[in-house]
Amino acid sequence: MQVARRAEELNGALVEELKENLARAGTPISPPVEAAFRATPRHHFVPGVSLEEAYANTSILIKHVDGQPRSSSSQPSLMAHMLDQLDVVPGQKVLEIGTGSGYNAALLGQLVDRGGRVVTIDIDEELVHAAADRLRAAGVPWVEAHAGDGGLGWPAGGPYERIIVTAAAWDIPRAWRDQLVHGGRFVTPLMIRGGQACVAFERVENHLDSVTIGDCSFMSMRGAFGDPGRPLALGPRAGFYAVIPNPDGPRVSAGEIYGWLTDAPRELESGVSATPTELWELEQWLAFRDEGYCFLWTHGDEAEHELLPPLPRPGASGPTAWARGIVSEHGLALVGPCPPRNHPSEGDQVYLGVWSYGTDVELGQRLLNHMERWTASRDCSPLPLEIRVYHSCDTELPPSWEIVRRPSSLLAIDWSPGA
Ligand SMILES: C[S@@+](CC[C@H](N)C(=O)[O-])C[C@H]1O[C@@H](n2cnc3c(N)ncnc32)[C@H](O)[C@@H]1O
Numbered sequence: 001m002q003v004a005r006r007a008e009e010l011n012g013a014l015v016e017e018l019k020e021n022l023a024r025a026g027t028p029i030s031p032p033v034e035a036a037f038r039a040t041p042r043h044h045f046v047p048g049v050s051l052e053e054a055y056a057n058t059s060i061l062i063k064h065v066d067g068q069p070r071s072s073s074s075q076p077s078l079m080a081h082m083l084d085q086l087d088v089v090p091g092q093k094v095l096e097i098g099t100g101s102g103y104n105a106a107l108l109g110q111l112v113d114r115g116g117r118v119v120t121i122d123i124d125e126e127l128v129h130a131a132a133d134r135l136r137a138a139g140v141p142w143v144e145a146h147a148g149d150g151g152l153g154w155p156a157g158g159p160y161e162r163i164i165v166t167a168a169a170w171d172i173p174r175a176w177r178d179q180l181v182h183g184g185r186f187v188t189p190l191m192i193r194g195g196q197a198c199v200a201f202e203r204v205e206n207h208l209d210s211v212t213i214g215d216c217s218f219m220s221m222r223g224a225f226g227d228p229g230r231p232l233a234l235g236p237r238a239g240f241y242a243v244i245p246n247p248d249g250p251r252v253s254a255g256e257i258y259g260w261l262t263d264a265p266r267e268l269e270s271g272v273s274a275t276p277t278e279l280w281e282l283e284q285w286l287a288f289r290d291e292g293y294c295f296l297w298t299h300g301d302e303a304e305h306e307l308l309p310p311l312p313r314p315g316a317s318g319p320t321a322w323a324r325g326i327v328s329e330h331g332l333a334l335v336g337p338c339p340p341r342n343h344p345s346e347g348d349q350v351y352l353g354v355w356s357y358g359t360d361v362e363l364g365q366r367l368l369n370h371m372e373r374w375t376a377s378r379d380c381s382p383l384p385l386e387i388r389v390y391h392s393c394d395t396e397l398p399p400s401w402e403i404v405r406r407p408s409s410l411l412a413i414d415w416s417p418g419a
Contacts, residue, residue: 003051007043010055014042014076017057021077022084027214033083036110037076045103045134046073062101063127064299066238068231069219071127073101074166078198078216085200085212086164086187088112095157095179096120097150098166098221102131108164109140118143119157121150123223151225153179160184167221168196170228171406174391177208185211189218190387191227192404192413194245195287199387208389215284225408234258239299240307242327250292250329257296260332260357261307268354268364269338272375275348276312282335282352283324285374290366292326296334309336309355326367331358333367386417 015037022029043054046062053060063071083104088094088111096105099122108118118140122128125147132145146154150165151173158179165176165188172188180186186201186208198216201208220227231241232254242257244250274282286293298304298321305321325334338353352371356364390397390410397403397412404411 007041007051007055010051011038011041014055014057018077018080021057022080025081027081027084029080030084032088032111033080033107036083036107037080039110040103040106040138042073042076042103044138045101045106045131060101063124068239068241069299071100071122071124072219073103074218079104079107081214082164082166082187082198082216083107083111085185085198085214086162087185087200088162091115092161093117093157093159094119094162094164095154095160096164096166097153097176098122099128099131099145100166101127102134102145104164104166105131105143105145106135106138106140109135109138109143112142114142116142117157119154119160120145121148121154123147123149149223149225151175151221151223155179162186165189165221166218168216168218168227169221169225171225172208172389172391172409172411173225174408177203177206177389177391189216190411191220191245192387192411193288194249194293195284197385197387201387201389206391207395210385210387213385213387215281217280232257234261234296235304235307237304240296240304241298242294242296244292244294244327245287246291246293248291249294250327252327252329256358257327257332263357265309265334265336265355265357266364267336267338268356268368270353270368270371271351272371273349273351274375275350279311279324279335279350279352282371282374286324286326286367286370290326290370292328292363293324294327294332295322295324297322309334311335311337311350311352325354326363326370328358328360328363331356331360331363333357333360333363335367335371386414388412 046054046060059075060073090113099120105120128145128147135143153175159181161184163186168189168191170191180203189196190199198214200212231243234240235258308321308323323334333356336355339351354364354367401412401414
């Protein structure tokens with residue numbers, strides 16, 4: 001009883017925090033999404049963590065394999081924003097790809113209410129079983145969980161008025177478009193140029209047209225339509241990885257990167273400071289603007305943590321060290337802490353510099369230039385883009401837009417709409 005009361009209190013505080021955060025970001029939470037969060041106790045979906053952790057506005061890792069994250073309950077403020085982008089109305093049929101903990105499916109269950117239907121799919125059967133048990137206990141029988149590759153959708157339950165993907169999509173399978181009604185809405189984290197944008201599309205005839213675009217950070221989708229870029233396993237111990245998301249980016253081996261990291265870095269001062277949240281924004285800036293953008297992380301081994309510059313990673317929980325920067329065929333430059341002499345960091349602001357490795361001496365300066373340009377504009381957004389998704393080569397594509405060819409879709413991107 002006491003647990004239920006404490007959980008309700010903490011959930012109330014979380015909802016207030018979401019309201020504040022989203023209002024500050026200029027995307028206020030809508031009353032139905034707020035009510036769905038109030039009605040859905042997150043601690044029922046993320047067992048094994050304290051009540052305080054369950055109601056913190058952070059993602060919670062729920063499964064990892066060999067040190068690689070496989071599933072998490074996403075950051076609540078990001079979930080709230082995506083649910084608002086999805087714009088669900090009671091009575092609708094919704095498909096979710098990426099069941100994970102089942103928490104987002106339960107929120108969708110509140111939004112469609114008992115007259116609607118939610119089908120949620122995860123590629124990991126073990127997670128589906130656990131989530132199905134939790135959803136049964138939550139008393140939402142109109143929400144059903146199935147195991148399968150979500151890239152194929154779930155035709156038996158379609159067509160859907162709404163489809164939401166909660167893993168980062170690299171390609172947009174035709175099945176998603178085909179299972180969405182005309183005028184229906186589709187929300188997905190989309191990987192472009194190594195960065196991620198959370199895009200709400202509407203189906204217009206046979207293509208998808210972006211309606212709203214925000215920032216996000218999700219683990220990659222797996223399966224037949226997943227991101228072909230694989231993390232490079234670094235060093236002798238499990239749980240240390242590097243990712244170079246750009247498939248046309250620098251060709252460099254895991255051994256070279258690990259070798260560079262085991263040497264002492266050259267440190268360069270930048271005079272730029274940032275909070276943990278702003279660090280993530282800097283990372284998005286690099287992802288969209290540098291062909292050699294890379295990130296590295298370790299999960300587990302303390303000795304490996306020490307090879308990375310010690311900077312916080314916002315919105316994450318658990319013993320993970322994370323670093324971001326740029327790589328070339330001859331070196332690596334990472335964002336690291338670097339207080340100017342006689343100038344200690346203040347509050348949660350950290351002074352940043354560049355930790356540079358290998359023989360590419362210009363790379364550190366290139367990263368410094370990015371940091372300076374970023375701090376001058378503090379623009380982290382995935383740019384004011386407009387995106388259309390097509391599924392047939394004979395479609396007439398918008399002239400002068402960048403065309404990104406993926407195995408089953410064509411992404412047409414206008415990087416500066418209205419310009
Ligand atoms: C960030 S988690 C989802 C969070 C979830 N919506 C929640 O509320 O907890 C991403 C999930 O996508 C799943 N996934 C990855 N690739 C998939 C695929 N091809 N089809 C279905 N699920 C997939 C992962 O197993 C993981 O559980």
